Amino acid sequence: MLPTPPLLLVVVAVLLGGVCPAADNSxxxxxHLSFTDDVTTIQVTxxxxxxxxxxxRYGTDHVSLPGLCPGERHVYQVLGPAGWSEVFWFRxxxxxxxxxxxLAVVADMGTLTGIYSDLQNPSxxxxxxxxTREDMxxxxxxxxxxxxxxxxxxxxxxxxxxxxxxxxxxxxxxxxCPGNHEQRANFSNYKNRFSxxxxxxxxxxxxxxxxxxxxxxxxxxxxxxxxxxxxxxSQYNWLRADLAAxxxxxxxxxxxxxxxxxxxxxxxxxxxxxxxxxWHDRLRVGEDEFKPALPGLEHLLVSSGVDLALWAHEHSxxxxxxxxxxxxxxxxxxxxxxxxxxxxxxAASAGRSTDKKPDVLQWMPWTAHRSSTExxxxxxxxxxxxxxxxxxAVGEDxxxxxxxxxxxxxxQHFT
Numbered sequence: 001m002l003p004t005p006p007l008l009l010v011v012v013a014v015l016l017g018g019v020c021p022a023a024d025n026s027x028x029x030x031x032h033l034s035f036t037d038d039v040t041t042i043q044v045t046x047x048x049x050x051x052x053x054x055x056x057r058y059g060t061d062h063v064s065l066p067g068l069c070p071g072e073r074h075v076y077q078v079l080g081p082a083g084w085s086e087v088f089w090f091r092x093x094x095x096x097x098x099x100x101x102x103l104a105v106v107a108d109m110g111t112l113t114g115i116y117s118d119l120q121n122p123s124x125x126x127x128x129x130x131x132t133r134e135d136m137x138x139x140x141x142x143x144x145x146x147x148x149x150x151x152x153x154x155x156x157x158x159x160x161x162x163x164x165x166x167x168x169x170x171x172x173x174x175x176x177c178p179g180n181h182e183q184r185a186n187f188s189n190y191k192n193r194f195s196x197x198x199x200x201x202x203x204x205x206x207x208x209x210x211x212x213x214x215x216x217x218x219x220x221x222x223x224x225x226x227x228x229x230x231x232x233x234s235q236y237n238w239l240r241a242d243l244a245a246x247x248x249x250x251x252x253x254x255x256x257x258x259x260x261x262x263x264x265x266x267x268x269x270x271x272x273x274x275x276x277x278x279w280h281d282r283l284r285v286g287e288d289e290f291k292p293a294l295p296g297l298e299h300l301l302v303s304s305g306v307d308l309a310l311w312a313h314e315h316s317x318x319x320x321x322x323x324x325x326x327x328x329x330x331x332x333x334x335x336x337x338x339x340x341x342x343x344x345x346x347a348a349s350a351g352r353s354t355d356k357k358p359d360v361l362q363w364m365p366w367t368a369h370r371s372s373t374e375x376x377x378x379x380x381x382x383x384x385x386x387x388x389x390x391x392x393a394v395g396e397d398x399x400x401x402x403x404x405x406x407x408x409x410x411x412q413h414f415t
Contacts, residue, residue: 028080030162030193031088032169035139035207037197039093041066042173045195047159048080062195068092071099088170093138093209097254097384101209102136104128104172105377107143107179107263107312110351111161122164124350124376127392127400129167137378138209140172143312143347144179144220144263150189158189176202177216179263179312186227187220204235206242211384212257213246215239219264219311222282222294229290236295243304256384256413258306260342265311266298267344269318269367276314298324301342305413308379308387312348316372317391319404320344323366337409345389347377369404385411 031046044063068074071094078085093101106128110121131137150158165174175196182190191201196216198205203218217239221231245251246258266284268276286296301309302324321328322339329341336343344366351374363370375393382388391404 027082028078028085029166030159031078031085031166032162032194033090033171033173034175034195035173035197036064037207038066039095039208040068040070042068042090042092043195044076044078045193046078046080046085047162060192070095090171090173091135091138097208097211099210100383101138101212101379101381103139103141103209103379104131104137105141105143105261105310105345105347105379106350108145108315108348108351109142109161110148111157111164122351123374123396124392124394125164125168126398127394128376132168132171137172140168140174141214141261141310142174142176143261143310144177145181145312145348146176146179146190147181148351149181149184150193151184155189158193162193175207175214175216177262178203178218178220180220180223183220183224183227200238203231204238206246208255210381211255212259212381213255215242215258215260215306217260217262217297219262219283222287223264225290229294232294233292236297236300239297240300243300243306247304252305252413256410257308257381257387258304259308259310259379260301260306261310263311264313265318265344265346266309267318267320267323267364267366268311268314268316268346269362269364269370270314270316276311306342307339307408307410307413308389309342309344310377311344311346314346315348315351316346316370317349317375317377317404318344318346318367319369319389319391319406320366321368326366328366334409336406338412339408339410343389343406343408345377347391349374350376368406371403373403375400375403384413385409 028046028048034043036043042065047060070092073089073091075087075089077087112121147157147161176194178187178190194202196202196205197207206215221235264283265276266281284296284298287294320343321335322341322343324341329339373393375391378390380388386407386409388407390402392400393403394400
């Protein structure tokens with residue numbers, strides 16, 4: 001019996017006329033996928049550099065593909081002003097919670113050319129492209145700091161970055177959160193280039209994959225207060241409600257893992273003058289010098305049973321012991337079995353820094369492993385009780401190797 005062929009989907013952009021000479025290639029480009037609030041629907045975002053029907057922004061369009069067959073491989077093309085794009089594929093995620101999601105985590109990547117390219121360039125990207133071709137992941141999390149910077153040269157730097165990640169992001173949902181390098185003009189480039197679920201312009205939202213509830217937040221609300229204090233409180237109230245919903249017994253029993261990701265870490269191992277090494281980090285414990293005081297997030301994460309927190313910003317890899325209030329939890333024996341507090345991962349080494357800065361890492365009380373070698377992180381959620389974290393280091397010789405691995409076992413998820 002012959003295998004069932006993949007489903008063919010066609011995404012059509014209807015032109016309204018007029019040509020903007022913004023790029024050499026006038027066809028559809030910068031194609032990337034994202035999850036929506038409905039797991040049977042995927043969102044395709046792309047640019048054409050011409051006005052398109054139903055476009056929310058000049059030159060950019062978003063098309064939802066509903067009614068996907070769960071777990072099946074689909075192929076699609078995008079019709080731009082110069083014709084059809086190449087053929088891409090993606091696999092719709094299975095229904096329900098009884099399957100094993102695999103994700104890649106990157107951050108602080110950079111681009112191949114431009115103002116910051118001699119300091120930060122995407123050394124890990126060829127490895128991610130190869131992993132994608134081998135169908136190793138179900139999604140990618142990019143935890144802030146994309147192009148250094150997307151607004152540069154009237155946005156052409158952002159165009160370059162999105163072309164650069166297309167071999168990955170056109171095949172895998174590329175789920176994001178903003179970093180400090182996206183802050184220009186109240187994060188306008190970030191908001192207009194990515195299409196996340198939740199109706200908050202991608203600043204905070206959540207989505208589900210199998211036994212995992214993922215939550216994306218903006219840590220930058222706490223540091224760019226010139227854009228308004230209300231964003232901090234809106235996000236906090238939303239996060240509290242989202243975690244309360246995820247912790248309903250009927251839901252947590254089915255989807256026990258909760259993973260949060262945001263750009264600036266609560267805990268890290270960098271030398272002093274980095275907030276994440278301080279006991280009174282604003283993101284963790286809040287800030288009472290303002291009226292009303294800014295609410296910290298750590299107590300909410302701990303009390304809600306968040307299992308894993310993913311961060312970036314510090315341009316290194318760092319794995320913590322389970323930690324709360326600056327103190328490593330003592331569970332006896334294996335600290336990663338029923339840990340009782342979140343494990344914090346800083347996955348911020350996807351770009352190669354070539355400015356030859358000295359090693360600025362130090363061991364902190366919560367540090368279990370650290371590395372300044374560029375690389376990326378893999379997450380594998382095996383089932384409701386076991387998940388594995390791997391850090392992959394990449395070298396200039398084209399070799400990649402796993403330099404850190406840990407398995408969290410939790411059969412006592414918070415309920």
